[in-house]
Amino acid sequence: MSGGPKLNVRVAEVVKVNDLITRFRFVARDGGLLPAFSGGAHTVVEMDDNGTRRLNPYSLMSDPEDRTGYEISVRRDDAGRGGSLYMHRHVRPGMDMVLSHPVNLFPLDNRARKHLFIAGGIGITPFLAMTRQLARFGGRFELHYATRNPALCAYGDSLKAAHGDRVHLYFDEQGDTLPLADLLSRQPLGTHLYCCGPKGMLNWVRSAAATAGWATHAVHFEEFTAPATGAPFAVTLERSGKTLTVGSTQSLLEAMEAAGVDAPYLCRGGACGQCETDVVRCDGRIDHRDHWLTPEDMATNTKIMPCVSRFEGRTLVIDR
Amino acid sequence: MSLDVEYAFDEFFRDETFVDDFTYRNSPAAIRRFPFPFDRDDYMYSVNMEPHVPGRKGSVFEKTFDVDEHYVSEMRDRARILAKDPLRCQSLPHMTLAGWDLLELIMESKAREYPQWFSLTKNGDRWRWINRPLGIDHSFTFLDETTLPCGPMEYITRQTQGDFTLQDEREGTLWVDAGMVTTQADWSLDFDIGMNFHEWHAPVPLAHEKGIFDRALKFLLKLQHGAPVRRFNWTMTVNPLLDTAPETYPEWGYMRTTLNQENMGHMMHLRVELQALFRLPRSNAIAFSIRAYLGKFEELVTVPKWGRRLHRVVRDIHPDLAAYKGFLRNRDAMAEWLSSYDDGAPTSPGWWPED
Structure with missing residues (x-):
């Protein structure tokens, strides 16, 4: 199952912190408690941006013991792909949203003195x-x-x-x-x-x-990379039997999801490894932007991380 | 400080022993719900993970932490073992928070799933925990160790069937840095504590060559809170010994040499471990529960499908696996005893008794 278990939440507060940053507080829609989490954890926020489904990871900044709500802060990125602009412009108190359970790729080492x-x-x-x-x-x-x-x-x-x-x-x-x-x-x-x-x-x-x-x-x-924009490219999904075009502000993962292909993911930032996909054929250059693959994997173009990486060239066929 | 317990045996919770006179038995209902681990007539390793979601009603998968007729006696046996050997329960200093995570997970699950036996009431951080089968009614402050008679992991695992280990995640691997281990199939927490995933699995034959542990670790590092997983493991145990520890080998190892065709049916047990893995919220650690179920051969063969299949699995298993699981010397005798319950008829796929 891609993405893992979800939390159904409602936006409780939207607070402008400064010119660039806005804070959002989410509470459980059923009025219950959210899971406690560990410092350094993030949640993936699902957005429905006028028909475009966006899933962006944000660090949880509230007290991990405060199970009555989660808080994130979003920095507006005017040149980004649109997730932060959506959060700033469209998310209002009372809106229903969906979050992933907390995931920690930046944990404390509890042995530290x-x-x-x-x-x-x-x-x-x-x-x-x-x-x-x-x-x-x-x-x-x-x-x-x-x-x-x-x-x-x-x-x-x-x-x-x-x-x-x-x-x-x-x-x-x-x-x-x-x-x-x-x-x-x-x-x-x-x-x-x-x-x-x-x-x-x-x-x-x-x-x-x-x-x-x-x-x-x-x-x-904290190794997160927001998926960067880039030139559109075509990709063939061998198992699904589909050929898609990945738009310039879209990631390969998002393009697959938009085409109804259930691809695995967790962090959507090139760090966790969950979306790792075998490359069947590559005539061109994969623009590896993740922190997961080994230098050998990258150099041989045998694997790709669809959440952040892109492609330039004639043919890309992946095992999905 | 110890945990004050009053064992409440009744028509459900059996008063039985796992040592000396070995009065452990399964009721007919317990036999029917035994987690028979073979879904086909042969066996080879696989990672065989599935989501730990509520399964068939009445089965051992129905609840997060199964409580069965052996609960009270198993907890008494755990207390006996810990009194003799306190090192069966260890928690390195950085694992206390993971212990609280585990305590919360078990208390919330049991109170929700078995309200007739367990209750948890919270007033902020002041919690009241009632465990009726063990006669415990205790108020404490969550996340304050000084309000418990022992550490949080020890406190809750003295009240929960099955062994537990807590794995810290660091440097791209898992480290077994805490555990309560008194019902183990011949491994030692005291020996393994502080080891990483590949170190503590080093003795397992064949699986490394198949890359199973590399894949299993990769899978586990992605384990998410709210999405626990489970798998089976199994071995064979002579007499209903929950505690087959290397530390006590002189007390039980020789029993393997006392088997014959007359005593095989009640002395030889299929030991099935239902293993579940949970990502813990505050500590980011992973809890691993290893719940052992013991079924006598004579109990298991009352289900015709299981009698046929157990015979075929034992007869055909790879000798390295039989050796690792400790029954190579008795394998032929076991197969001989089981052969009279195998008429050669085909068996249906899956492990359920009636299918």
Whole structure:
């Protein structure tokens, strides 16, 4: 079964947080409790955008023990494929929506003696839930959060109020730089590092941690990739006996779903591996955009992750 | 601190033993609902996972955690084993939250599915738990260990049939970092604790070559909250010993040498494990329940289809599997005893007795 079990919810609140970010709160439609979750988990939000079915993953940011509702924050992406614009423009309190059960691809390592969190921009959302979960159980943590300016520093004040000097804020436009090398050099043994933010920040933290000699098992990244736009391409689904065109703002997975093909998925962000599909024939170049396939799989064009990856060339036939 | 229990045996819950005089039996109704694991006349490994959703009424699949006529006696046997060997229950420090997740899952399931025996009332984090068959009426604070007589995993698994392990997920694999194991088919929690998925499965023959564990791990890492799965495993056990642990091998291993055609029917048991896997919400850990059902050969052959099929499976099984499951030395004698219940007639597909 693709996608797994669902939660039927109703939008309870829509709150504009700043110029770019809006927060949504969902409650169970039957008035009951939602499942507790673990800090770092996301949910996949199903949207019916004027006939186009969109399924976008968002980190859960509310208190994991608050089973009366889930909260997400969505950053408006004017150049994106339309999911965030739909959330900002069309989702209103009282609307019925469907969420996936929480899935965690960015979990806390509960063995850590200390958790060091590094967030950039909207990458703050998983840490809102993680810091709440740790505060409840007395876990030791430190959060370093960089944004452009105070006006865009969503939840900075409430984080400071809740966790005091365990929270450090940096504003790029004021010339504050997150002192990464220094931070990484003075952590106690048993510290785990977690980073969520724009791609440039992930790469910066990844290379700084390697330079500082951090073990890979102690360094964690939120690897989501929003499916990018690209040129339309044709694909043949061998088992289903269908040939489709994937539109420029559509993912291959979405094109299959729109054609009524039940393809497996979980994260829809190239991280979980659930949608991995064998390539039967490839005359052209697969644009691999996932974090799942091995470099060998990518180089040989024998597999594709339809949730994020695209194709350029003459023929693509996949086993679906 | 221990758990205060008053065992309430009645016309349903049997007073029986799994050691010494071995008074364990299945009632005729329990035989009919026995989870006979062979859906065809031969057997080879497969991952054989299916969604753990409510199954046929009256079957062992009907409820999330099956409670049957052996419940009270099994819990008494678990307490006996833990008193002798406390290391059968271990939880590494980072697994306490997973223990609370398991406690919540079991209490909510049992209170919903067996209201005549279990009740759970919540007032915020103050919970009151009533377990009538074990005489427990206890109020505690959810997520506060100091309000329980022992850790949350130990507390709830002293009240739940079957073994449990809790797997932490890290570094792309699963780590068995907690468990309650007193009804095991010759494996040791104390030996395996802290191992990862491929390490603890290393002794299993044939399956590695078939890539079964790579595929099974990939499947499990994608296990989602709200969508538990189950599978069967099986072996053979001489005498109704729930506890066949390596630690106590000297107490039970020799029993395999005492079988003959006269005692085979009541001493040899088909041991079926109903294994279920649940993704836990707060800890992101995976709970693995291993529920053992024991059926005497003489009980199983009262179902003609099962008598025929059990004979064919035992007779034809790969010798490496018979050796791994510990019955190679008795295999021919078992097949001989079972042969008188196999008239060669065809059997219907599936495991249900009446089909």
